Amino acid sequence: MARKVLILNQDYSPLTICSVQKAFILVYLSKAELVADAGGYLLRSVTATYQMPSIIRLYRYVNLPYKGVVLSRQNIFKRDNGRCQYCFTPEDLTLDHVIPKSRGGKSTWDNLVTACKKCNSKKGDFTPQEAGMLLNQTPYKPSFVVFLRDFSGNIEETWKPYLSKKMKMF
Template sequence: MNSRVLVLNQDNSPLMVCSVERAFVLVFMNKSELVRTANGHKLHSVTQSFPMPSVIRLNRYVNAPYKGVNLTRQNIFKRDNHECQYCGTKKDLTIDHVVPRARKGADSWTNLVTACKRCNAKKGDYMPEEVNMVLRKKPYKPSYAIFLKDHHNNSTGEWDAFLGHHPQ
C-alpha cells in the first residue's frame, strides 16, 4: 500500500502528508478524525473493515514552524508544470531569468521560469516584450500547500478543497 493521506491541523490548515497506515493509527487512537475517505477503498482486519483515509484532521493543534518552498531548479519546473513558459513545450527544458542577470535580474521565484533551450536562446539578454515573447503565466512564489498536493498520488482531487488553488 503506497497511498498517502493529507494531514490537517486542528484549524484545517494542511500540515503534512503521511502513509495510510500512520493515518489509520491516528484515527484509531482518537488522535485525529477522518475527514475524507479514499474513494470507497477499505482497510481490512481479520474481522472488520474500515474506510481508508484520504484526509484526516488532528484533534489537537500542532504548532508547526513555517514551511516554505525552497527555490530550486526542480521546484521551478514543478511550479511551471514542466512546460516552457513561452511556447508550452515539455522538451529540452532549462531555467530563464525573465529580467536577465545582465540587467540585474534576481534569482527569485518571481523572476525565474521554465523555458525550453530554443526560447531561452531566442530571448537571450532581452526582456520578453523586447523580442515579442509573452509569458503564459506570471511567475509566483508557490505555497507549501501547493507542493503538498504535488507530492501525492491523489488523482481524484480528494485533497483539492483543503489545499486551495494557485494563481494562474
C-alpha cells in the first residue's frame, strides 16, 4: 500500500502525511475521524470491510510549537525538483553553498542549492556571479504547508482545500 493519508489537527489545519496503516489505526482506536475516503478503495479483514482513509482529523488538538521543514539534503533536492540549479540536469547531484563556506557562508535554506558535480566543481570557491553562473531560482525556505502541498509527492485532489488555506506559521 503506497497510498498516503493527510492528517489534520482538530481545527482542520494540516499536520502531516502518514501511511494508510497508521491512519487506519488512529481511526480504529477512535483517536481520529475519517474526513474523506480514498474513493472506493477498501481495507478488508477476515470479518469486516472498512473504507480506506484519504484524510483524517484528530479528535484532540496537537499543539506544535514549531512547524517547520527540516533542513536536509533530501529536502533541498525536493525543493529544487531534483535538478541542478545551474544547468538543470538531474544527474550526479550534490549540494552547493551559494556563498562558499570558506567565505562565511552558512548551511541554511537560503544558501544551499542542488548542483551537479560538474557545476559545483566549475563554481568552486566563488559566488555564482564571480563564476559567471546564474541560478535558475533563488534559494528559499519553504513553509510547512507549502512543503506538504508541493514536495510530498502525489497530492490527492481531496487534500487541496486543506493545503491551500492561509495559515499562521510560527
